[in-house]
Amino acid sequence: MSRNRLILILVAAAVIVLSLTYGLVNTFDLILLQPMLNFMILVSNALFNSFGLAIIVLVIVVRLLMTPLTLRQLHHTRAMSLMGPKIKELQKKYAKDKKKLQQEMANVYKESGISPMGCVGPMLIQLPLWIALYRSILGAVATTPEALLGLSHNLYSLSAIHHAVPLNGDFLWLNLAQPDVPPNGYFILPVLVAASMWVLQKMSTVPTPDQQQQSMNKMMIWMMPLMFAFFTLAFPSGLALFWVVSNIIGIITQYFITGWGSLFVKAPAAAPKVAIEQSIETPEAAIQEEKLAAEREKQQERVAHGKSRDKRKDRGRSRRTGTRKTRRKP
């Protein structure tokens, strides 16, 4: 059994024992919520009593801690997208033979070294962390007297923490306990949330000639930013600040993996049916198609490069000397 797997099993066992003893919610609060909440209050105290700065710092810290998982997830997602046309071909070919289709798809995944469920693990690990961060921001902001009462039960017995509460909710033009809408705000955060999320979505979308896939991608690119923008109209702006900072870090991470990705690449317009059937291409469509193909090739290279680097890391020993210490330079 690998060391990582053993650690995972031990952690899972500890969580199960604690959950059975104290209940699942209390265990979650004990392991994740309280450390995050108290850390945030201490940071706020250290940073000129600024809760806004504390939120920014905490998001950066959590994002940094999750970078290995995020990178793995990004690689996986992109690889899955690039395999899309191949999968679609197989689905067409073996439409009537489900068993053969399953077999062929399994072979394709095996050859490429990607598991279709490969991103579930990182997501499962990240999700509780994000929930804890979200709840600790809401808990620290304490928008009602009941919430402040509840906060008192999640604080560690440190004077510095008790002296800092209730936190100062003022940050720049914001009241972090209130949404950034009139009369308390100016709609700036909802716009920032939507814009940053749109950029992130656009950068991470893999261009595809498939019209249906294009439509779905287009909807996702607009749906998520709009959805979160509407949420920020009603939720405390502390949460909106968390989303903006998180998106910006996501953009920076994405840039280092794929560059600007599809941000400046326009999806090709839907070609007329007749033109497609007769294989007539307009000059503009041909240029776009070339750009898309070049972009897809670049993405494939980056994924392959990332995969081979991963493989080199996973390999404990050098072929040449058989020792652990040897490392090939990328």
Added chain:
Amino acid sequence: MTKTKTFLMLALLAVGCLLLSGCAATMMGAGTGWSGPVVEDNVLYVGTAGGKLVSYNLESDPRPYAEEWWRFPPTGEPWPGGGEGGGGFGSFLACAPTTTTAIYSSPVVEGGMVYIGAYEGRVYALNSTSRLVGYSFPEESAGEWVYPREGEESIGDIVGSPVVAGGILYVGSADGNLYAIDTATGKLAWDRPLYESGDDIWATPLVDDGVVYIGSFDRNLYALNATDGTMLWAFEAKGAIVATPLIYSDTIYIGSFDREFYAIDASTGKAKVGFTPFHADNWFWGKAVAYDDTIMIGSLDGRIYALDAESGESKWEYETGGSVRGDPALIGDLAIFGSDNGRVYAINASNGQEAWHYPTGEDYFGPIRASLYAGDDEVYVYDTQNSKIFALGAEHGDLLWSVSTLE
């Protein structure tokens, strides 16, 4: 997918998100309040968890019971000038009905008028008779008013209870101001707030001998001249102060969010000589009571502490099992506290022994966060979670009557 379909899907999604965000904010941001009951002239007044001010006639023939007298605002109507339900974007976004506001302050009754602060930032003066008859509010000829008036912007959230002294109503607000309102006119007594502190005021003021004592989130307990707001002194703790001060033998006793309980010389504002601040495991939020040189105070750590009034030395402590937030009641030598664990405890002030608790057996109320009210031989308790008022006999804790505050 065609452009039209995509556009329609996005439009539907936008509407769904608007509604969902309003609902989410309502669910997330709405408090229920913890107004405590008050009894005057055999009439009980309380701000309910449903956001109404309700009065009950207390009868005792053939046996004690409470009969609802009037309710304000009437069913289906909002509080005049306010009552927004939730969401950050106007009441039309909230999924809950927009006719309620949470009430944290307990009512004050003076000269036939009932005064109450609503969380949404307005103070109301109601004439009991006018409300019984059902005149439209405000019936100005009967002395009714609302501050600020309808159409004017509300002041900050009101969590503490108002206090009336010498024809002036004093109330603190989350905008950091202590307001002094002329009870006859409903206008500011001196055309401005009495005092501006550095942070939210959630505490209930204490007025004694021409001095207003008020705590603030800025960690100060202020002593102000009640007629012009001049600051006489300020005592600085290490944490926010939301409790109501107790004055006993020229000494102010008050706890803070720094988990310390202080004794302060009322005339100088300095720490009382010889009194060592008492340290608990969690915040102090409620008011203390005094009996025979013993100061009793509940803490959010779940314990009731009895301290020597001179030295601060602990005489006894009692574990309730839940946070003690509300103000206690003192009847004879019994100090009666409500706890977050859903029980009411009567403790003998002399020795810390439990006289009774209610409910008994395996039964519990919802968390008791509202302040208790002491009658002559009974104590009134409001269970906000279950919307029920209970009257318990002070000597044995027997249930005298209970009534639901639901409409």
